[in-house]
Amino acid sequence: MTQIDAKRGLDTVAERPTRPAGAVDFGALPVVRSKHWVRWILGALVVFVVAQLVWTLFTNAGYGWPTVAKYFFSDAILRGLGMTLTLTVVAGAIGFAIGSLLALMRLSKSPLLNAFAWSFIWFFRSVPLLVQILVWFNLGYLYPTIGLGIPFTTDYFVEAQTVTLVSAFAAAVLGLSLNQAAYSAEIIRGGILSVDAGQLEAAAALGIPQARRITRIILPQAARSIIPNAFNEIIGLLKGTSIISVIALAELFYVSQVIYNRNQQVIPLLLVAVLWYMILTTVLSIAQFYVERYYSRGSARVLPPTPIQRAKAWISVQWNRLEDEPSKKAEASA
Amino acid sequence: MTITLEKQGHVEIRDVSKSYNGVEVLSGVSLTLEPGEVVTILGPSGSGKSTLLRTINHLETVDGGWVAIDGELIGYEHRHGKLYELKERKVLRRRTQVGMVFQSFNLFPHLTAIENIVEAPIALKRLNRADARELALGLLEKVGLADKADSYPRQLSGGQQQRVAIARALALQPKVLLFDEPTSALDPELVGEVLDVIRELAGLGTTLVIVTHEIGFAREVSDRVVFIDRGVVLEQGSPAEVLGAPQHPRTREFLATVL
Numbered sequence: 001m002t003q004i005d006a007k008r009g010l011d012t013v014a015e016r017p018t019r020p021a022g023a024v025d026f027g028a029l030p031v032v033r034s035k036h037w038v039r040w041i042l043g044a045l046v047v048f049v050v051a052q053l054v055w056t057l058f059t060n061a062g063y064g065w066p067t068v069a070k071y072f073f074s075d076a077i078l079r080g081l082g083m084t085l086t087l088t089v090v091a092g093a094i095g096f097a098i099g100s101l102l103a104l105m106r107l108s109k110s111p112l113l114n115a116f117a118w119s120f121i122w123f124f125r126s127v128p129l130l131v132q133i134l135v136w137f138n139l140g141y142l143y144p145t146i147g148l149g150i151p152f153t154t155d156y157f158v159e160a161q162t163v164t165l166v167s168a169f170a171a172a173v174l175g176l177s178l179n180q181a182a183y184s185a186e187i188i189r190g191g192i193l194s195v196d197a198g199q200l201e202a203a204a205a206l207g208i209p210q211a212r213r214i215t216r217i218i219l220p221q222a223a224r225s226i227i228p229n230a231f232n233e234i235i236g237l238l239k240g241t242s243i244i245s246v247i248a249l250a251e252l253f254y255v256s257q258v259i260y261n262r263n264q265q266v267i268p269l270l271l272v273a274v275l276w277y278m279i280l281t282t283v284l285s286i287a288q289f290y291v292e293r294y295y296s297r298g299s300a301r302v303l304p305p306t307p308i309q310r311a312k313a314w315i316s317v318q319w320n321r322l323e324d325e326p327s328k329k330a331e332a333s334a
Numbered sequence: 335m336t337i338t339l340e341k342q343g344h345v346e347i348r349d350v351s352k353s354y355n356g357v358e359v360l361s362g363v364s365l366t367l368e369p370g371e372v373v374t375i376l377g378p379s380g381s382g383k384s385t386l387l388r389t390i391n392h393l394e395t396v397d398g399g400w401v402a403i404d405g406e407l408i409g410y411e412h413r414h415g416k417l418y419e420l421k422e423r424k425v426l427r428r429r430t431q432v433g434m435v436f437q438s439f440n441l442f443p444h445l446t447a448i449e450n451i452v453e454a455p456i457a458l459k460r461l462n463r464a465d466a467r468e469l470a471l472g473l474l475e476k477v478g479l480a481d482k483a484d485s486y487p488r489q490l491s492g493g494q495q496q497r498v499a500i501a502r503a504l505a506l507q508p509k510v511l512l513f514d515e516p517t518s519a520l521d522p523e524l525v526g527e528v529l530d531v532i533r534e535l536a537g538l539g540t541t542l543v544i545v546t547h548e549i550g551f552a553r554e555v556s557d558r559v560v561f562i563d564r565g566v567v568l569e570q571g572s573p574a575e576v577l578g579a580p581q582h583p584r585t586r587e588f589l590a591t592v593l
Binding site: 167199202207210212217220297298299 | 351422440446487488
């Protein structure tokens with residue numbers, strides 16, 4: 001810091017114009033930056049705490065890193081991971097599809113559709129997800145058989161046992177996707193409401209058909225406010241699948257539980273699950289950045305640079321500085 | 335390519351009335367616009383002039399009366415002595431005979447200038463993508479923005495955005511063009527460029543209906559000026575008559591405040 005200040009002083013001494021005695025040329029004076037003592041102290045404190053934690057990561061044998069490494073890519077864990085991903089993708093897709101429909105129903109002029117969608121959202125947001133999943137899994141107690149027949153009678157053409165129809169996987173998908181539908185409906189509705197009414201009017205005035213108005217004009221604009229919340233939801237869903245362990249479906253968390261119940265390595269196996277969740281969340285967060293960037297076209301005059309572009313720019317700045325430095329020094333001494 | 339505008343666009347507005355929550359905005363307005371005529375609607379704010387404009391393309395439904403373009407009712411169909419409400423699809427088809435330019439431009443911000451223009455012709459399957467682009471480039475040139483085809487609306491000035499919006503409205507080759515205060519949202523120095531474009535459209539055969547506060551411009555381009563207040567047409571005639579020698583005291587009052 002002081003070096004630069006000194007240099008600044010040197011550089012400007014040469015250019016300083018002759019002035020009448022007594023007058024001060026403020027532009028030529030070196031600038032002393034103010035010092036942020038509190039910021040420095042708190043910063044040091046934070047560095048200390050983090051360093052201490054990192055140190056325990058390496059020294060505390062309880063973490064059991066060798067065990068973590070042993071199980072991280074084990075078949076059982078990878079199969080569980082596959083199930084977690086399947087549940088996330090399937091429940092996410094169904095959830096957002098139903099959610100879009102519910103959002104449109106909520107915005108429709110039909111009071112009946114509106115009331116239905118409102119009640120759906122109200123119900124699935126009211127009942128805890130854990131309870132929903134248990135109810136779906138135990139639906140057989142309530143409706144022993146499910147069939148197609150004459151409405152409001154028990155004369156069936158086709159009939160099946162609920163227990164065979166609603167497997168653990170089906171119960172998981174039903175619970176997660178219907179719950180997801182209720183939340184995503186509100187997110188999508190909020191996004192649509194955030195689009196200026198003039199947009200719909202302009203599209204209508206141009207005679208653009210209704211379906212295309214929604215898909216081509218409204219949703220791409222609504223996406224800007226939907227995307228951040230939607231990624232929140234998907235990440236929540238990804239980790240939320242761990243709740244499925246209550247019905248003994250072999251997803252990531254359940255599998256690690258089974259393993260640590262057998263070998264008593266609780267923390268290492270929880271770490272395996274946690275690290276996988278962190279990796280998947282990281283991938284989703286990166287995807288979010290690029291998806292958001294795509295939908296922000298037109299809203300900013302210039303798109304923000306991607307991290308890679310930013311890194312390239314930083315490197316080129318540093319490189320130029322390195323190349324300039326020796327020549328400047330030469331000038332200063334001359 | 336040349337843009338041909340058909341010499342059609344006879345607009346019949348008959349006894350149109352409209353209320354919002356019990357407040358009457360239009361009360362029995364009747365107006366006939368000849369094909370190719372340039373009509374300016376003047377009136378104080380809240381007089382119902384924008385609402386009247388919006389009934390012409392059925393963005394606003396009417397409570398009573400009717401609007402017809404070249405003998406076709408807007409929003410309804412006349413069969414066996416009854417008026418049937420038109421299905422969405424037919425409303426849209428009739429609506430494409432009427433172009434509209436909004437006060438706040440309402441360009442689609444996520445689409446470039448040219449994408450804004452080609453959207454409707456492609457959506458309505460009137461043109462394939464290549465022909466639509468050619469038409470759009472011609473229209474952009476017409477409004478003096480050929481070099482801005484790939485700019486997003488945010489990257490354009492207000493005047494440029496409104497010129498793109500006019501090109502977008504022209505892309506369907508409407509019989510009638512509605513302008514809802516096209517220069518009210520613009521900085522003063524940008525008003526001229528938009529008025530220049532509208533001036534060029536006058537006399538090309540399209541019926542133009544312009545709601546504006548630019549009295550000087552109204553005097554210059556209009557075949558007829560209509561003064562409307564509290565949902566009623568108080569006075570209409572040539573610019574010289576209505577602006578030069580207004581008969582109704584409210585017209586005189588209004589002109590005194592804006593001139």
